[in-house]
Amino acid sequence: MTQQHPLDAMLHLQPQADGSFVAHTHAGYANMVGPYGGATAALLLHSVLQHPDCLGEPLSLTVNFAGPVGDGAMHIVPRAVRTNRTTQHWVVELRQTDAQTGVQVVATTASVVTAVRRETFSAEAIDAPTVPPAADCPRFDVRRAMTWLQRYDWRIVSGGLPTVWDDSPHPTQSRLWIRDEPARPLDFASLAALCDVFFPRIWLRRARIVPVGTVSLTIYFHADRAQLAAQGSAHVLAQADAQALRNGFFDQTAQVWDTQGHLLATSHQIVYYKE
Amino acid sequence: MTQQHPLDAMLHLQPQADGSFVAHTHAGYANMVGPYGGATAALLLHSVLQHPDCLGEPLSLTVNFAGPVGDGAMHIVPRAVRTNRTTQHWVVELRQTDAQTGVQVVATTASVVTAVRRETFSAEAIDAPTVPPAADCPRFDVRRAMTWLQRYDWRIVSGGLPTVWDDSPHPTQSRLWIRDEPARPLDFASLAALCDVFFPRIWLRRARIVPVGTVSLTIYFHADRAQLAAQGSAHVLAQADAQALRNGFFDQTAQVWDTQGHLLATSHQIVYYKE
Numbered sequence: 001m002t003q004q005h006p007l008d009a010m011l012h013l014q015p016q017a018d019g020s021f022v023a024h025t026h027a028g029y030a031n032m033v034g035p036y037g038g039a040t041a042a043l044l045l046h047s048v049l050q051h052p053d054c055l056g057e058p059l060s061l062t063v064n065f066a067g068p069v070g071d072g073a074m075h076i077v078p079r080a081v082r083t084n085r086t087t088q089h090w091v092v093e094l095r096q097t098d099a100q101t102g103v104q105v106v107a108t109t110a111s112v113v114t115a116v117r118r119e120t121f122s123a124e125a126i127d128a129p130t131v132p133p134a135a136d137c138p139r140f141d142v143r144r145a146m147t148w149l150q151r152y153d154w155r156i157v158s159g160g161l162p163t164v165w166d167d168s169p170h171p172t173q174s175r176l177w178i179r180d181e182p183a184r185p186l187d188f189a190s191l192a193a194l195c196d197v198f199f200p201r202i203w204l205r206r207a208r209i210v211p212v213g214t215v216s217l218t219i220y221f222h223a224d225r226a227q228l229a230a231q232g233s234a235h236v237l238a239q240a241d242a243q244a245l246r247n248g249f250f251d252q253t254a255q256v257w258d259t260q261g262h263l264l265a266t267s268h269q270i271v272y273y274k275e
Numbered sequence: 276m277t278q279q280h281p282l283d284a285m286l287h288l289q290p291q292a293d294g295s296f297v298a299h300t301h302a303g304y305a306n307m308v309g310p311y312g313g314a315t316a317a318l319l320l321h322s323v324l325q326h327p328d329c330l331g332e333p334l335s336l337t338v339n340f341a342g343p344v345g346d347g348a349m350h351i352v353p354r355a356v357r358t359n360r361t362t363q364h365w366v367v368e369l370r371q372t373d374a375q376t377g378v379q380v381v382a383t384t385a386s387v388v389t390a391v392r393r394e395t396f397s398a399e400a401i402d403a404p405t406v407p408p409a410a411d412c413p414r415f416d417v418r419r420a421m422t423w424l425q426r427y428d429w430r431i432v433s434g435g436l437p438t439v440w441d442d443s444p445h446p447t448q449s450r451l452w453i454r455d456e457p458a459r460p461l462d463f464a465s466l467a468a469l470c471d472v473f474f475p476r477i478w479l480r481r482a483r484i485v486p487v488g489t490v491s492l493t494i495y496f497h498a499d500r501a502q503l504a505a506q507g508s509a510h511v512l513a514q515a516d517a518q519a520l521r522n523g524f525f526d527q528t529a530q531v532w533d534t535q536g537h538l539l540a541t542s543h544q545i546v547y548y549k550e
Contacts, residue, residue, distance in 0.1 A: 216335040
């Protein structure tokens with residue numbers, strides 16, 4: 001018997017009688033507190049994609065991290081609010097039962113748009129950066145890092161974490177090659193999880209570690225299933241940057257390209273920071 | 276009696292007994308079919324900001340255009356799903372009654388995060404482009420354009436609409452100075468509406484007009500009320516670009532700066548196109 005990949009174990013959903021699902025946080029994707037946000041994003045997307053009513057493939061995903069997700073059981077409630085001929089709009093809630101009050105609270109909300117896509121005029125409006133191949137880039141050592149970091153194979157191209165935390169101003173852009181660890185063929189769920197891997201831009205900018213937490217994350221999927229299948233389990237090229245860091249919140253823009261230099265997804269998030 | 280600004284008339288909400296609101300599409304913001312998407316975004320944001328339970332100022336707004344909005348009455352239902360100490364998460368639905376079936380259908384959904392912000396380390400990670408002042412840029416003639424275009428004073432800096440629609444490849448970036456017409460002091464609602472003014476990137480890229488429609492729009496607000504007040508009714512500098520145009524959908528990234536070159540908002544959307 002082959003062992004299940006941690007991502008697939010994390011994505012496991014138990015159907016409930018009312019059409020909702022129960023899931024459990026997975027120790028392999030543990031963050032400082034609760035699960036890695038990218039894992040939660042992937043799980044909420046997956047709850048829609050595996051739904052028997054789901055139309056087409058994902059086009060956009062917005063995840064609002066409303067409160068902390070505690071380790072343990074999660075109640076996932078996907079709901080199709082509108083089905084058109086070629087697009088479908090979903091809202092999803094992640095609820096957990098408050099241990100103290102016994103009341104169910106909303107920890108995360110998401111909206112997902114899926115679409116049946118057809119071939120049209122297509123063009124890339126930005127070029128993938130020219131970088132050395134993954135094999136020539138230094139591997140980021142995750143052996144003593146938080147658990148979820150160990151679920152990825154990181155090859156840093158540029159803009160890695162500062163080597164000295166001295167409060168000196170640094171550029172906010174990072175580029176890296178990344179894939180699941182162990183290797184796993186790319187699909188929409190793993191691509192969604194990948195879009196959240198970047199270190200907080202403010203740690204880079206300031207060469208200083210401050211508490212942070214993603215508030216809202218949006219991903220636009222440009223790839224279809226065929227492009228993901230062609231990529232297989234090879235490293236994807238990921239780039240992140242910031243535009244503004246202002247009074248407790250910074251934004252992050254990100255791009256993910258396949259090995260051929262075609263965009264797989266673009267992503268944005270707004271992140272809380274302290275101090 | 277001074278006449279109400281069309282934006283304020285558009286934003287009018289009639290409170291209902293159940294905590295929801297009735298609004299009406301405004302002829303001054305008419306698009307080809309139904310209202311201008313930016314007006315709808317502003318209305319959904321406004322339904323949260325004017326709510327007595329609203330905490331702080333807007334941080335992020337995502338609007339999913341699930342189906343067409345017909346001219347006439349709209350039922351707006353904002354709901355606070357989670358209130359934390361300094362952030363609050365809202366979901367909003369815009370429903371309309373189907374004239375044929377009498378059934379209420381969801382036309383638009385939104386999520387809004389509001390936050391109480393405090394002063395922290397702040398930095399701009401991108402610079403505003405150096406451009407001529409608004410007064411030196413040609414005014415876009417909207418006299419024969421769709422009605423909502425007449426609600427803005429447009430000064431094109433670069434990347435205007437092609438003068439010849441000849442299917443030749445063009446750059447996808449546009450820069451323009453823009454303000455409400457008639458002039459109106461900037462606030463969060465008008466800033467939200469502004470983030471959607473840009474011509475479809477695919478029209479520029481292809482020098483060809485094809486049917487388009489925004490599917491999902493996200494805005495991150497970097498400004499607080501004081502920065503908006505300082506801007507008053509002066510033109511803001513707005514920039515838009517695309518990253519990928521692929522099989523029926525393209526993305527758009529946008530930035531809006533105040534006159535001093537400080538970011539007011541950054542925005543992203545994914546847009547359907549035909550052919």
